[in-house]
Amino acid sequence: MGARRLAYEQGIARVHRIGLPVIVVGNLTVGGSGKTPLVLWICRYLRDQGYRPGVAARGYGGTAAKWPQQVRADSDADSVGDEPIVVARRSACPVAVGPRRVEVVEALMRHTECDVIVCDDGIQHLALARDVEIAVVDGVRGFGSGRCLPAGPLREPASRLRRMDLIVAYGQRRTGAFNMRYQALEPRRLSDDREAPAADFAGVPVHAVAGIGDPARFFTQLRGLGLDIIEHPFPDHYRYRESDVDFGDELPVIMTEKDAVKCRRFARPNQWYLPVDAKLPAQFGRRLLTLLREKTDGQETARHSRLSGL
Numbered sequence: 001m002g003a004r005r006l007a008y009e010q011g012i013a014r015v016h017r018i019g020l021p022v023i024v025v026g027n028l029t030v031g032g033s034g035k036t037p038l039v040l041w042i043c044r045y046l047r048d049q050g051y052r053p054g055v056a057a058r059g060y061g062g063t064a065a066k067w068p069q070q071v072r073a074d075s076d077a078d079s080v081g082d083e084p085i086v087v088a089r090r091s092a093c094p095v096a097v098g099p100r101r102v103e104v105v106e107a108l109m110r111h112t113e114c115d116v117i118v119c120d121d122g123i124q125h126l127a128l129a130r131d132v133e134i135a136v137v138d139g140v141r142g143f144g145s146g147r148c149l150p151a152g153p154l155r156e157p158a159s160r161l162r163r164m165d166l167i168v169a170y171g172q173r174r175t176g177a178f179n180m181r182y183q184a185l186e187p188r189r190l191s192d193d194r195e196a197p198a199a200d201f202a203g204v205p206v207h208a209v210a211g212i213g214d215p216a217r218f219f220t221q222l223r224g225l226g227l228d229i230i231e232h233p234f235p236d237h238y239r240y241r242e243s244d245v246d247f248g249d250e251l252p253v254i255m256t257e258k259d260a261v262k263c264r265r266f267a268r269p270n271q272w273y274l275p276v277d278a279k280l281p282a283q284f285g286r287r288l289l290t291l292l293r294e295k296t297d298g299q300e301t302a303r304h305s306r307l308s309g310l
Helices: 002-009 035-048 083-091 101-111 158-163 215-224 257-266 282-308
Strands: 022-026 053-057 069-071 095-097 116-120 132-138 166-170 178-184 205-210 228-233 253-256 271-274 276-279
Touching: 022 035, 035 053, 035 083, 035 116, 035 132, 035 178, 035 276, 035 282, 053 083, 053 101, 069 083, 083 095, 083 116, 083 257, 095 101, 101 116, 132 158, 132 282, 166 282, 178 215, 178 282, 205 215, 215 228, 215 271, 253 257, 257 271
Parallel strands: 022 116, 022 132, 053 095, 053 116, 132 166, 166 178, 205 228, 205 253, 253 271
Antiparallel strands: 069 095, 178 276
């Protein structure tokens, strides 16, 4: 990563500046750290401020024959990945995915009226210039051994945090970071999205399904709602078959929203998912808006200066 970064900084490799402000939300470690709920929060916040955000993502695990791909609420998770569908369903923003982030962003600009790009992951995708970098840190797991792959969980050294514009910590407070917590919404049934109070699931065992980076986080959340759960952890981005969530009984099954988009095609009446919203302090939104305006105002001033000198 250091060699690649130097190549971009020295102009050996090309950095693409697309003409719209770009916010990148990512992490330094492999595995989930809560990026997608934060992306959803940022999209809602920017829309409330009058912006028209578009979301670019990798579409991890997607098998589409052609890229980039537009993502809709009813897209096939096998083609475009699971997390982008969650973003498309919940954000009401245009979403596109593909392995080349610059091409994805250019597609958003051609086909939508977005005026700011939010990248779900991509801190290490240096070909795309960014105006605001936000790192999400798991406050409980931290950086593990503190070593880079393959000896540890880090994609690049933890010292990279010093170059971030904003740091968000989930789980436990971290010095210099904005604290993020999750608020569980009412469970929803896979087959028809009908809501039911979490209290309706108390008193009987519940099958808990989680194919995310840290399944224990989801299980803890369900227990915090007073549920007696039977844990069923799966690998992150797991591709479910109907038999994977058939446990031979009629007990309720509750899964994450990311898992739900892959199980809808064989949903049963006893299968539910738990949506969550990220909650952040008001100072985070104000700081994000200040950074966004400072960076974009500076770009506009520089652009006018170049044009006036022609």
